[in-house]
Amino acid sequence: MGAICDFATGAPDPGPSQSFSIREFLELEDGRLVVTRELGFSLSSVRELVELEDGRRVVLENAAPIRTGLTPDKIRQNALNLALADDDLPQDEHPWEWLARRAREQGIDVTADELGALQYEVFLTKRLREWLETP
Template sequence: MGLDSGEGSGVEGGWRAHPDAVDDRTDLPPVEPGRVVGLGAICDLRPQRPGETDSQSFSVSEFVTLEDGRRVTLHQDRGFTIGWNSTGDPRTGAAPAGETRDSITQNVLNVVLPDDEDDTEDHPWSWLADLARARGLNVTEQDLRGLPYEVVLTDKVTQWLAIA
């Protein structure tokens, strides 16, 4: 079950699009309505840039899951980069020592959660609800607060971790 196609979203507060993000536009098309039953983030590998063999970049997007199983992308404008140090050999294409599903999952959560110390919210619920409504989904901030949140690592990320 893949994410629907579409462009990314804008920036709120102090958040900025990661340089490797897929897109940071806000013109995602409406989708067929459905009941929102989940929320999550998906993490994928970004292609290596020429000359940057000492790090690996990841793209992160957030989505809602509908009752019929569809995942509807809300934004695709986040990401992070892991650099190699003495514990990793970038020439092997392997993940640096110590990188695990849990550490990647934590990095994903770090990039989707507010980074402003003054922010009283543990997640940008209002913004995500606005993005979902812009896609044609009838959901409120309160609705999203009560939903399970999952972090999905793509097969490419899982294979990258397995090489270590």
């Protein structure tokens, strides 16, 4: 069991923010990956409204590209945080029962306990990894 993280639009966004998609999956014994749910998150450059001593209010914006400081591990952690914490699902380490029901709806015979025993890993697509590594 795991998740694949990619750009939400299939390519990097040109602006000060970047959206990502997460497709959570089960890997079957025959090697097929079956998507159990799709999620997403966005990151953006820091913007802050500040008031100067002369009374002017200005917006400070981080001019660095959104990927500055991002690493594969930070993206994986963001994806994992999102996948493990869904307010609409039971407050469990992971919504295993809900995911087992979703899998059974797709014809996969699995229990929540079996899912909970699986290793969970987040994978980045090649294009996302290359984007993170390109200066």
